[in-house]
Amino acid sequence: AGVPRHPGARPTGRGQAPASPGLGPARRFWQRGAMTSFLSPRGARLLSVLALLAALALPGAARAVCTGANLFDALPMAEQDALRARAEAVPHPRGLVFRATRAGQEVILVGTNHLPDPRHSATLALVEPLMAGVGQLLVEAGPEEEAALKQAAARDPSLLFITEGPTLPEILPPEDWAALSRLALERGMPGFVISKMRPIYLAMMLGLPPCAMEALAKGEGGLDKELIARAKAQGLAVVALEPYDTIYRLFAAVPDAEAPAMLRAAMIGAEQAGDSMVTLADLYFRGEPRLVWEFTRAQALAGGMAPDEVERQMALSEDLLMIGRNRDWIPVIEAAAAQGPVMVAAGALHMPGADGVLALLEARGWRVARLDGPRP
Numbered sequence: 048a049g050v051p052r053h054p055g056a057r058p059t060g061r062g063q064a065p066a067s068p069g070l071g072p073a074r075r076f077w078q079r080g081a082m083t084s085f086l087s088p089r090g091a092r093l094l095s096v097l098a099l100l101a102a103l104a105l106p107g108a109a110r111a112v113c114t115g116a117n118l119f120d121a122l123p124m125a126e127q128d129a130l131r132a133r134a135e136a137v138p139h140p141r142g143l144v145f146r147a148t149r150a151g152q153e154v155i156l157v158g159t160n161h162l163p164d165p166r167h168s169a170t171l172a173l174v175e176p177l178m179a180g181v182g183q184l185l186v187e188a189g190p191e192e193e194a195a196l197k198q199a200a201a202r203d204p205s206l207l208f209i210t211e212g213p214t215l216p217e218i219l220p221p222e223d224w225a226a227l228s229r230l231a232l233e234r235g236m237p238g239f240v241i242s243k244m245r246p247i248y249l250a251m252m253l254g255l256p257p258c259a260m261e262a263l264a265k266g267e268g269g270l271d272k273e274l275i276a277r278a279k280a281q282g283l284a285v286v287a288l289e290p291y292d293t294i295y296r297l298f299a300a301v302p303d304a305e306a307p308a309m310l311r312a313a314m315i316g317a318e319q320a321g322d323s324m325v326t327l328a329d330l331y332f333r334g335e336p337r338l339v340w341e342f343t344r345a346q347a348l349a350g351g352m353a354p355d356e357v358e359r360q361m362a363l364s365e366d367l368l369m370i371g372r373n374r375d376w377i378p379v380i381e382a383a384a385a386q387g388p389v390m391v392a393a394g395a396l397h398m399p400g401a402d403g404v405l406a407l408l409e410a411r412g413w414r415v416a417r418l419d420g421p422r423p
Contacts, residue, residue, distance in 0.1 A: 113162075113256055113258040113259060113321060113324055113325065113328075114258075114321060114325065115256070115319075115321035115322035115323075115324060115325035115326075116322045116325065116326075117322075117325055117326050117329050118319070118322050118323065118326045118342075118346075119326050119329070119330060119338075119342050120326075120329075126345070130338060130341045130342060130345055131335075131338060131341075133341045133344075134335065134337040134338040134340070134341045134399075135337075137337055137399055137400045137401055137403075138399065138400065138401060138403065138405065138406040138409075139337075139398060139399045139400075139403060139405045139406065139415070139417075140335070140336075140337035140338070140399050141334050141335055141336075141337070141399075141417070142158070142334055142336075142398070142417040142418075142419055143157065143158040143170060143331075143334055143336070143395060143398075143419050144156070144157050144158075144170065144173055144174060144177075144417070144418040144419040145157075145398070145405060145415055145416065145417055145418060146415070146416050146418055147405070147408050147409075147413040147414065147415045147416075148413065148414050148416075149384075149408075149411075149412050149413040149414065150412075152384045152385065152388075153180075153181075153384065153388040153389075154380060154384050154388070154389055154390070154391060154408070154413070155174070155177050155178075155181060155388070155389070155390040155391070155418075156390075156391045156392075156393075156398065156404065156405065157170070157174055157270070157274065157390065157391065157392045157393075158336055158393070158394065158395030158396075158397070158398045159269065159270040159271040159274070159392050159393060159394055159395060160269050160270050160328065160331050160332075160394075160395060161268060161269040161270070161271055161272070161394070162259055162262060162267075162268075162269045162324075162328070163262055163267045163268060163269055164269065164328060164332070166328075166332045167269060167270045167273060170270060170419070171270070171273055171274075171277075173418065173419055174274065174390075175277060177390065177418075178274070178277060178278065178281065178283070178390055179281070180388055181283065181387070181388045181389050181390045182283065182284070182386065182387040182388060182389060183278075183283055183284040183285070183286050183383060183386075183387075183389050183390075184274060184275065184278040184283050184284070184285050184286070184389070184390050184391075184392060185286050185287075185288050185379065185380060185383055185389060185390065185391045185392070185393075186271060186274070186275060186285060186286070186287065186288065186391075186392050186393065187271070187287070187288055187289065187393050187394065188287065188291060189275055189285040189286075189287055190275065190285070191287075191291075192287055192291035195291040195292070196291055196292075196295075199291075199292060199295065206245075206295055206299075207244060207245055207248055208243045208244055208245060209243045209244070209245060210243075214242045214243050215227070215241065215242050215243070215244070215246070215249075215310075216238075216242050218307060219307055219310065220307075223307070223310065223311060223314070226314055227241070227249075227310060227314060228241070230253055230314060230317045230318075231249070231252070231253070233257050234252060234253070234255070234256075234257045234260045235257070235260055235261070236252065245298075246309050246310050247298045247309065248298070249310065249313070250309050250310060250312070250313035253310075253313040253314065253316065253317040253320070254313065254316060254317070254320060254323075255320060255324065256320040256321040256324055258321070259324060270392070271392050274390075274392045275392075278390075286379075286383065288372075288375075288376045288379050288380075288391070288393065289372065289375060289376070289379075293372070297367060297368070315350060323346075326342065327339050327342075330342065331395060334419060336395035336396055336398060336399055337396075337399040337400065339395075339396065340361075340365075340396060343361075344357060344361055347361070365400075365402075369396060369397055369400075369402075369403075370400075370402040372397070373397055373402060373403060373404050373407055374402070374407065376391075376393070376397075376404060377404070377407050377408065377411065380404075380408070381411070391404070
């Protein structure tokens with residue numbers, strides 16, 4: 048799929064990724080940026096770097112609570128049924144915990160959500176006993192990757208910031224800059240900080256409500272972080288599925304000309320970031336990760352995008368951010384499983400679909416079974 052190839056498992060923090068193609072017109076995907084950042088630990092690591100900057104403007108003793116309305120549940124039942132039917136049309140649309148077996152080898156797969164939530168306790172209660180039987184934990188990004196991301200940003204500010212050419216106040220119309228500054232300030236990011244921030248990362252940040260930015264600034268994490276902590280406590284090796292800078296390389300090729308449209312789309316989504324986060328979290332904890340994807344598609348259509356443009360951009364985003372990476376991970380997973388039982392913890396959107404991790408394993412002779420039951 049034209050994304051970095053990672054030929055074998057490497058200990059966290061090692062390896063370099065080759066260059067990758069740009070996202071191009073996938074900018075509208077980031078209007079619902081909470082989807083990817085919410086379900087991808089790799090996105091969480093990038094946002095945590097930005098949140099460290101926001102922490103300077105956040106009251107240290109305060110603790111925001113993410114609240115909002117469930118937008119999916121507010122849809123007419125006929126629309127809910129139609130979205131579920133689309134989700135159910137792909138392999139493994141439901142479930143967060145799976146076991147894959149082949150020729151005596153075993154892989155436990157966990158679809159993660161990276162933000163803190165008390166509902167993770169139910170998944171942890173199921174997964175923790177399974178962890179006792181594995182020899183290593185494979186993740187998108189472990190502690191060393193998080194450190195490497197921050198070190199890279201400190202070493203090379205151009206990864207996150209515009210170091211040459213016009214800044215955002217010079218690129219955007221005055222009314223757009225004013226609206227963008229207000230939304231960013233609500234997330235603890237003053238105008239002088241965001242004026243030189245690369246648009247793709249600013250769009251990601253706007254996909255999260257202020258409460259989530261505060262949690263990231265404090266270093267709080269979700270299921271992936273909980274699993275990493277437990278693995279380290281058990282003395283398990285934590286192994287990266289891909290090099291730490293994969294996402295930097297994917298985003299680096301976004302054309303500068305896309306910036307105004309990308310940020311306008313992100314600003315639209317930012318107004319409902321709290322509702323979107325609540326909605327996506329509820330769908331995740333119901334064990335319906337593929338429905339998250341279909342709901343995002345529906346929201347783009349409801350926002351006025353042409354159907355063919357929605358399909359094109361959703362397909363491009365899925366290919367670059369999920370499908371290609373899924374394919375790269377399979378040899379890493381199989382190499383690890385050849386050494387003994389392993390656990391894989393990755394963003395929940397990577398699991399379902401014809402090109403999801405589960406179906407890709409099945410195509411190579413693995414038998415996949417869901418371990419978590421239906422959620423209420």
